[in-house]
Amino acid sequence: MxxxxxxxxxxxxxxxxxxxxxxxxxxxxxxxxxxxxxxxxxxxxxxxxxxxxxxxxxxxxxxxxxxxxxxxxxxxxxxxxxxxxxxxxxxxxxxxxxxxxxxxxxxxxxxxxxxxxxxxxxxxxxxxxxxxxxxxxxxxxxxxxxxxxxxxxxxxxxxxxxxxxxxxxxxxxxxxxxxxxxxxxxxxxxxxxxxxxxxxxxxxxxxxxxxxxxxxxxxxxxxxxxxxxxxxFIGHYNIVPAAQFSAASGWDLPGTDVAVRPEVIGIAAAGLPAEEQGIELRGTVRGSIPHGNIIRYTVDCGAFRLNADVLFDTRVLFNEHDEVRLSIAAENVLTLD
Ligand SMILES: Nc1ncnc2c1ncn2[C@@H]1O[C@H](COP(=O)(O)OP(=O)(O)OP(=O)(O)O)[C@@H](O)[C@H]1O
Ligand SMILES: [Mg+2]
Structure with missing residues (x-):
C-alpha cells in the first residue's frame, strides 16, 4: 500500500x-x-x-x-x-x-x-x-x-x-x-x-x-x-488539427490533433537545401518575440501558424515576410487523443 x-x-x-x-x-x-x-x-x-x-x-x-x-x-x-x-x-x-x-x-x-x-x-x-x-x-x-x-x-x-x-x-x-x-x-x-x-x-x-x-x-x-x-497547459505546444498538418507536410498523421513544441522546430531560409530528414513545412514569417534567451518566430503555414523557438542571437535571423522552411523530426510530432 x-x-x-x-x-x-x-x-x-x-x-x-x-x-x-x-x-x-x-x-x-x-x-x-x-x-x-x-x-x-x-x-x-x-x-x-x-x-x-x-x-x-x-x-x-x-x-x-x-x-x-x-x-x-x-x-x-x-x-x-x-x-x-x-x-x-x-x-x-x-x-x-x-x-x-x-x-x-x-x-x-x-x-x-x-x-x-x-x-x-x-x-x-x-x-x-x-x-x-x-x-x-x-x-x-x-x-x-x-x-x-x-x-x-x-x-x-x-x-x-x-x-x-x-x-x-x-x-x-x-x-x-x-x-x-x-x-x-x-x-x-x-x-x-x-x-x-x-x-x-x-x-x-x-x-x-x-x-x-x-x-x-x-x-x-x-x-x-x-x-x-x-x-x-504544459510546454507552450503548437496544437494543429491533424488533417491540416497532414495536408501541409504530406505525412499521414492519425488522431484529431497533433502537438509540436516550439523548440523542436528547425527554421531555415527557404532557398537552403534540407539539413535534416523528417517532416518539412513551408511558411512565411509573420513575427518574432524575444522570450528570455530565445526568439519565438511565428510562421504562417497556410491553414495554421506555428511558433518556432531559436536560441537568442544578436544577429537578426529572419524578418517578417521571409519565406522559410521548417523541419521537425517525426518523433517530435505528437498525436493527441
Ligand atoms: N465551500 C464550497 N462551496 C461550494 N463550492 C465550492 C466550495 N469550495 C470550492 N467550491 C467549488 O469547487 C470547485 C473547485 O474549487 P477549488 O478551490 O478546489 O479549486 P482550485 O483548483 O483550488 O482553484 P484555484 O487554483 O483557483 O485555487 C470550484 O468550482 C469552486 O467554486
Ligand atoms: Mg485552490
Missing amino acids: AYIEFVGVNKYFDKTHVLKDINLTVEHGEFVTLLGPSGCGKSTLLRCLAGLETVSSGRIFLAKYEITHLEPQHRDVGMVFQQYSLFPNMTAAQNTAFGLKIQGMKKNEIKEKVRSVLDLLGLQDRADYYPRQLSGGQQQRVALARAIVMEPKVLLLDEPLSAIDAMLRRNLQIEIRRIQRSLNMTTLFVTHDQDEAMVMSDRIHLFNVGHIEQSGLPTELYTRPRTKFAAS
Whole structure:
C-alpha cells in the first residue's frame, strides 16, 4: 500500500461534482504536485486529505490507516495556505512554537525544536520579529516552519508562493525542495504554474475539472502530453488539427490533433537545401518575440501558424515576410487523443 491513497474519491458541493472518482497514490518521501487551472478542484482535494472537507464517497488512507472520517486534529497533517495565516500578535518563534505548546511539550524542548526549524528556514535572526516586521517571503517561511516543526506525516502546501515575487519565489522553490528532501517529508503541493511544478516535483498530476487528466514525471508530462488539454497547459505546444498538418507536410498523421513544441522546430531560409530528414513545412514569417534567451518566430503555414523557438542571437535571423522552411523530426510530432 502506498503512503497516501485516495480510492474512488468523489466530492459534491450541492449538485456540483468537484472531485470525480479520484484515485491517487503518493509514496513516502515523495514530493507530488497537483497542477491545474483555477477551479479544477486542487484545494478541495488537499482539504479532503486534511479533513477540512468531508468526501461525498470514496476512502482516504494515510500511513496504512483509513482517515476518511477522522477529525482533522487526529490526522497528523500539516498545511500551509496561499495567504499568510500567522498570528499577528506573536513573534516568528512564538508562531512556530504554538502547535507544540498546545501539545503540552516541555518548554526547553520546544525552544530547541523551534530554534532548529528556524535555522533550517534561514530565519535564525528573525525569531523575535512580529509578522508585520517580516517580508512576505519571510512570513511564508514562518508559516512553513510552523507546519514543519510538528513533524506531520504529510505536508500540504496550497499555492504557498503565489503571493511572492518571481525572484524570491524561485529561491523559495529551491529552498522548500531542499528542506523537504533533507527531512524526507511526504509533500503534496498545489500550483497552477507549470514551471513551478516542473522545478519542484518528483511526480505531477495534471488536473482538469475534477479529474486527473495525466500523471507522470515532470519530463514525461513535458515531452509526452497525451491530450489536447495537457498539451495546451504544459510546454507552450503548437496544437494543429491533424488533417491540416497532414495536408501541409504530406505525412499521414492519425488522431484529431497533433502537438509540436516550439523548440523542436528547425527554421531555415527557404532557398537552403534540407539539413535534416523528417517532416518539412513551408511558411512565411509573420513575427518574432524575444522570450528570455530565445526568439519565438511565428510562421504562417497556410491553414495554421506555428511558433518556432531559436536560441537568442544578436544577429537578426529572419524578418517578417521571409519565406522559410521548417523541419521537425517525426518523433517530435505528437498525436493527441
Ligand atoms: N465551500 C464550497 N462551496 C461550494 N463550492 C465550492 C466550495 N469550495 C470550492 N467550491 C467549488 O469547487 C470547485 C473547485 O474549487 P477549488 O478551490 O478546489 O479549486 P482550485 O483548483 O483550488 O482553484 P484555484 O487554483 O483557483 O485555487 C470550484 O468550482 C469552486 O467554486
Ligand atoms: Mg485552490
